[in-house]
Amino acid sequence: MLIECVPNVSEGRRAEIIEAMAVAIRGVTGVRLLDHSSDASHNRSVFTLVGHAEGVRNAVLALAERAVADIDLRTHRGEHPRLGAVDVVPFVPIEGVTMMECVELARQVGAEIARRFNVPVFLYEEASVNPARKNLEDIRRGEFEGLAAKMRAPEWAPDFGPATPHPSAGATVVGARMPLIAYNINLATDRLDVAKKIAAAIRQSSGGFRFVKAAGFRLESRGIVQVSMNLTNYEKTPIFRVFETVKREAARYGVAILESEIVGLVPSAGLTGAAEFYLQLEGFNADQVLENKLRQD
């Protein structure tokens, strides 16, 4: 069983504080810290953990203990919107685990953060129990500075913990979502209007695929344009379907695809799904991938 967790913490400048959080995570068994990166202008750090449910749960709690002790939102400044010291904690199913199990885990960990650190917790995305509070941006609107006022409204009572913000650590948003794939397609043209029209055709907000966010950009240095995307559920809106649709839409303007690129990490199944589609593979099973067998008991 593999669960990914990507906690975002409101500290991106003080190296010794960030390192202490990484050390806290590394001290937990059953979980691996794959990566962590900090942005000074955002004043924010992102940790990428993978492990089984128990390992990931304990790592998040160890990280939260340090973050709540070391971060004070009253003096925190940064460009990125934030609500708390531990700002947002998404749990992501990778392999051998259902979304529902990640939702359960998110709710358990949310309740535990509230209990141990006296921090109010809001559930979001798949873990949300309130349809009006599914979206992270809605929950975070007003930020830490507006939180005490916001929480006075009954519809902003937290899912767990006290009815008012923690004085220094604010509130934490905990949830479950599918892995996000950052995917770009570069077009063999400098026509920005073509990239923008294709982005509009494929993204959910303007009638496209449900799990695609997209925008058209110019890549000035190369004299070409790009359709830049986030794929928020590669099982239901797979990479190959998006690629083929972009290709077809581009052809309507006489434009070819130059190349595509995956930015950062992708679950193995995101790529083998494309191989299955194009090779018309029948009866293929992830257990046939040699490397997957190695991680089984």
Next chain:
Amino acid sequence: MLIECVPNVSEGRRAEIIEAMAVAIRGVTGVRLLDHSSDASHNRSVFTLVGHAEGVRNAVLALAERAVADIDLRTHRGEHPRLGAVDVVPFVPIEGVTMMECVELARQVGAEIARRFNVPVFLYEEASVNPARKNLEDIRRGEFEGLAAKMRAPEWAPDFGPATPHPSAGATVVGARMPLIAYNINLATDRLDVAKKIAAAIRQSSGGFRFVKAAGFRLESRGIVQVSMNLTNYEKTPIFRVFETVKREAARYGVAILESEIVGLVPSAGLTGAAEFYLQLEGFNADQVLENKLRQD
């Protein structure tokens, strides 16, 4: 670093002997026994191990110790050709290891088998040092029963060990090769001639791709035909190129591809290579596959 090793042993009937060999492998650290299967009519067992060089080496030696002690070729009967108790030991590069490193390992393990068990060893495929002795079938021709006579010829002096066969354990063939992918493409037709013509077009022996073996078969129960293949080097002759060529050749006869199938295991890179091709992925790196990161230090 991941090396696969697939030793073939001349015992497929006596369950307790086979189990003792599996136990010997499982007792070695740094290696995993992914699978083992036995065929009674062949009177032969195949073990699939994966690990780092040291682990795989020690597992093969532990297996050989049991096999040489427990198997007597003088009384062994089976349908599959064989030369020794430990019949053939191929080392296969999977990840983070070069073919040359697998060749080195094969030669080390071959020398060690000869030294410890007094069994003559022939090197084959990539590990061969004699162009006339690269092919396994050539080395095994005449089998155990003809081995003593064969080895009297100077060109059949072994690469390691005594100049005559081990009385009960015969000789062992050790080498290195790429992973083999068993790949079939089913055609939407019952015309066997089409499958046979396509097989001839793509296999090396009749002018096709260098690392393809292929034949056309009828799948009686389904009323269709199949191009059945072994891909012996998926890096140099990738799956997608074979698939696209079969598709094009079939179209020439007005026939479509119904589906394809991978039989057994496939290295992850065999499938992500197809995703890279069809999605026109630029700058993609195996480290971007989340599951691959998990196995790194």
